Amino acid sequence: MRAARIWGALTAAAIATAGHGSEYPDVQRQSLYVPVRDGTKLAVNLYLPAVDGKRVESKMPVIFVFTPYRARFRDKDGAVQEVALNDRMALRSLIRAGYVVAVADIRGKGASFGSRRGFQDRTEAQDGHDLVEWLARQSFSSGKVGMIGCSYLGGTTFHTATTAPPSLKAVFVGASDLDKYAFVRRGGITAQFNTRPDEPLSDDLASIPVDEDRDGAQLGKAVAQHAGNTPMAALWYGMPYRDSVSRYTGNAFWEEVGVYRYLDAIRKAGIATYFWSNWQDEPTAQSILSAANLSGSKFLAGPGSHCLPPPGFDFTGEVVRYFDHYLKGADNGIEKAPRATYWVEGLDGKGGYARSARLPGEGATAQRWYFSDGRSGTARSVNDGTMSAAKGRTGQDRFTVRYDLPGADYFAFWAQPMDDKGLSYTSTPLGKPMKLIGYPVVHLRVRADKPDANIFVYLDQVGADGKAEVVAFGRLALSHRKAATAPYRTMGQPWHSGLKADVAPLPVGQAADLAIDLTPVSRIVPTGARLRVTIAGADPRQRNLKDIQQTPPPQISVERGGSSFVDLPVADGQ
Known part of the structure; x- marks a missing residue:
């Protein structure tokens, strides 16, 4: 269906009524x-x-x-x-x-x-x-x-x-x-x-x-x-x-x-x-x-x-x-x-409301970007990886979970950038705007030196001026990695049962494939901006972090070159 038949931008004046x-x-x-x-x-x-x-x-x-x-x-x-x-x-x-x-x-x-x-x-x-x-x-x-x-x-x-x-x-x-x-x-x-x-x-x-x-x-x-x-x-x-x-x-x-x-x-x-x-x-x-x-x-x-x-x-x-x-x-x-009325960040260059017969995410096309080291060698710092439609060189990136996190507000409803606390993979500046509407999903092939560890994933938009904001995030414990069929409609997202029989430690050094659904996005990423995925092992919004942190902290390896990637929900044929 063509965009003109699904979308209708609404200005504040058009959507508001005069008084009540x-x-x-x-x-x-x-x-x-x-x-x-x-x-x-x-x-x-x-x-x-x-x-x-x-x-x-x-x-x-x-x-x-x-x-x-x-x-x-x-x-x-x-x-x-x-x-x-x-x-x-x-x-x-x-x-x-x-x-x-x-x-x-x-x-x-x-x-x-x-x-x-x-x-x-x-x-x-x-x-x-x-x-x-x-x-x-x-x-x-x-x-x-x-x-x-x-x-x-x-x-x-x-x-x-x-x-x-x-x-x-x-x-x-x-x-x-x-x-x-x-x-x-x-x-x-x-x-x-x-x-x-x-x-x-x-x-x-x-x-x-x-x-x-x-x-x-x-x-x-x-x-x-x-x-x-x-x-x-x-x-x-x-x-x-x-x-x-x-x-x-x-x-x-x-x-x-x-x-x-x-x-x-x-x-x-x-x-x-x-x-x-x-x-x-x-x-x-x-x-x-x-x-x-x-x-x-x-x-x-x-x-x-x-x-x-x-x-x-x-x-x-x-x-x-x-x-x-x-x-x-x-x-x-x-x-x-x-059926749906929702804000699209960056619509018409600033942001505005759109109305659609579809819920956000319905009809979006998954565009896959792979994680790569972005260089000819294998050594790299935690935040200089790249992501693109090309699979790149096969290899592994490793990070140690960091618990020295900045303090979070007591009611921190949204995450803050974590690119210096784990592995980051950043795209090149976009050559044209990209409309993202729906649920990003990050797929990772990982190993760890402990039988269980927590994985937090963040999708950032990085402006041409270098300013970054988290636009989506998700989390998954290695032990809860088993996917199952949900008893309700998930709009194509992965679902993990969490049943005791399905929860199991990951043998040290053994690879596991994770599918992590992120919170939904609704934005047009402008030309010149970059997208970045960060993978960390702790989040400052965890109120019980001091009780659950491991000593020594886990080391987590992420396999790249086709095994780890993000599926971005691109709308309107982008």
């Missing part, structure tokens, strides 16, 4: 405890549209948000913070547009009672189901409910949808995962996400008590129960295999929290799905796969980081239009719009 509905400028708030099926009382905050301070009595659809981060609380300065009155997820605009917004604390967090058994487990999903149906029965409700959230809140939205509440009609899921094992322990390696320490109970005590709890006594009792929460980092670190049985939950917990196992429930219920995640955010890889596995899903990606509203795009308008169609029956054409 402000029919209901005021808000009336109330909060209460709502018991779910096992009797646990969850704190629910309701925000009802109002005019001149008076609640509008007509029945309206409900937008539900389910959070572990406290629906309503006092910050360190004593100011009251409320999720529903922030427009980062368009919630304040949805109230103005005639929606009741409900924000509830999950069990074991905020002002809710109970303790959390596991991170986004089926108990939490069923809690979401019960609250959706409770909201649908209330006098203010039209009986139709939508959900929205990003990051953990995107996960509660996605998991609630898998329980198929009859009143849930549409979900807008941001930066969440389809396969939690493949995300949290990608390639068998637990890295940055989901491994931070749990918040202290004092954070939950800063929650605002529900209206009926005037003296905060119920809040105190609720938070006391939170001491029984399962520690999240320990839960993830304690399950090295996809089929590991957790000592905290007593089951193969990765399977319990794998959304892909419940997709048929969403399909049969006919729940509309919209997935959103930005390009400089690791969950984007999973968000695209989520859309790929639910036909009819829409997808949005901006240029920014974790859960930031895409700049230059009318995000609030898109959210309101989406729910207007599926919850109010508005004939606004959103269901007929192209």
Whole structure:
């Protein structure tokens, strides 16, 4: 299919709308405890549209948000913070547009009672189901409910949808995962996400008590129960295999929290799905796969980081239009719009949004570039290798894993260049622009002097001025190298089972072929820029790096001359 039939560049002016509905400028708030099926009382905050301070009595659809981060609380300065009155997820605009917004604390967090058994487990999903149906029965409700959230809140939205509440009609899921094992322990390696320490109970005590709890006594009792929460980092670190049985939950917990196992429930219920995640955010890889596995899903990606509203795009308008169609029956054409809207870095020389009937990566052609030493001899420094369409001389490059890494931000959602910490292979300057849309995959034939080691791979764009940025990255432990057939659509990417029976050490000195999928890219690499692949053995974003580093560090050899290469996802016939 020709590019003109797939692509359409959108300027900020073309994609944005002028303003949003402000029919209901005021808000009336109330909060209460709502018991779910096992009797646990969850704190629910309701925000009802109002005019001149008076609640509008007509029945309206409900937008539900389910959070572990406290629906309503006092910050360190004593100011009251409320999720529903922030427009980062368009919630304040949805109230103005005639929606009741409900924000509830999950069990074991905020002002809710109970303790959390596991991170986004089926108990939490069923809690979401019960609250959706409770909201649908209330006098203010039209009986139709939508959900929205990003990051953990995107996960509660996605998991609630898998329980198929009859009143849930549409979900807008941001930066969440389809396969939690493949995300949290990608390639068998637990890295940055989901491994931070749990918040202290004092954070939950800063929650605002529900209206009926005037003296905060119920809040105190609720938070006391939170001491029984399962520690999240320990839960993830304690399950090295996809089929590991957790000592905290007593089951193969990765399977319990794998959304892909419940997709048929969403399909049969006919729940509309919209997935959103930005390009400089690791969950984007999973968000695209989520859309790929639910036909009819829409997808949005901006240029920014974790859960930031895409700049230059009318995000609030898109959210309101989406729910207007599926919850109010508005004939606004959103269901007929192209399936995917996403930022392409370098489009028209600067960057812009494109709309396509295809998800990013669908229809891309793999262009193979081999790793070479780039010289007639075999000796080389760690960062002077080359890559090109030619296979080059057969040989091996060796590096020693370095643990003397620069410090990473506590929430380092994106990787930084690592070209001085391992082997690097760099192309010559491009003679013409190259459009990359989709998932790069790096193939390596490696040996190591230890039975297991971690491999991190980074794809960099190096400008004509020498400035480099990481545009994609991936990771794989040698012991997790066995490929398998995934139980869901992977859009052609390699998939590693992570099952205990499939995980095995690599005999010292024996060669193994690795296939490592990288995070997706969406950019036009300009003329004169170079592409670079770096291979390292550690990443500064590993929070447990000091605990897992080996002494002496592993030495890893990479075979070149046809056995190691990168497949680049070139779009539009490039």
